[in-house]
Amino acid sequence: MKLLVLLLCVAAASARVYERCQWAGVLKNSGMHGYHGVSLANWVCLTNWESHYNTQAINHNVGSTDYGIFQINSRWWCDDHQTKTANGCRIDCSELLTDNVAAAIACAKHVVQEQGISAWVAWRKHCQNQEVSKYLAGCHL
Secondary structure: OHHHHHHHHHHHHHOOEHHHHHHHHHHHHHOOOOOOOOHHHHHHHHHHHHOEEEOOOOEOOOOOOOEOOEEEEOOOEEEEEOOOOOOOOEHHHHHOOOOOOOHHHHHHHHHHHHOOOOOHHHHHEEEEEEHHHHHHHOOOO
């Protein structure tokens, strides 16, 4: 438990909240536009509703926790050393809480490969069948 608290403190020290267009650019440069058929606007919509583009976002659920900018779940995708996990992305959940978003993006790609974008409840609730182009408006990508 002490290790987890230490890791979370280190992660918080290097966390970042992106501006919408800045985050869209990071996603685009990371090959997310069109990845498994998911548009860039849908990724930006998803992360807006999941974390408001905050790399240190944490949401406690019953029996699991969601971590980082994509809100990756500890029961299925990462190991937080508290939850019985499948650890599908083979990473420690603390890696999802830093301003280096490479691990978070790689894990999100893995989730989409396995389950599709509908794996995220926020996407189904706020982005699916919605006009999402507004999430790229004014970004000049």
